[in-house]
Amino acid sequence: MSTQVCAPALVIRKSCCEDAQHLLPLMRQLRYPTTPGVLKERLSMLEEHDQLCGLVAELDGGVVGTIFLKQHQTHDMAKPVTRITALVVDEKHRGKGIGKRLLSEAEAWGKGHGSSQLFVSVAGENRISAKSFYECSGFNCSGYRLSKDLV
Structure with missing residues (x-):
């Protein structure tokens, strides 16, 4: 008797506007203030x-991750x-x-x-773990991020 093992199927696909409800909890984990609309x-x-x-990661049909690019x-x-504007x-x-x-x-x-480089700015509460993740993924840290509010 053989036992069949089913591995979860991970699918990466382009996002669409129908993904909003599924992506909302992920955006909240990033502390991005947004509404479904x-x-x-x-x-x-x-x-x-x-x-x-925008790309989404689906694991057995459920959205478990996303990345946005510009x-x-x-x-x-x-x-x-x-x-990378969000991951x-x-x-x-x-x-x-x-x-x-x-x-x-x-x-x-x-x-x-045709891009020559992929880059990301890391800021916020989880920046140490995010920075480590990107460095382990082959990213090099260079410079500082400076910003000014235009109000």
């Missing part, structure tokens, strides 16, 4: 711009770059390689769109 509107915006991308180029850049894996599913899979798909998207 605003999140749905922003996800819809991603579908309309080829310099923006490509841009300035006058002093020979090639565009891709910025989160549900707290219950961290440490299982889901974040690394999302990063891998982000790299593929950036390369496919």
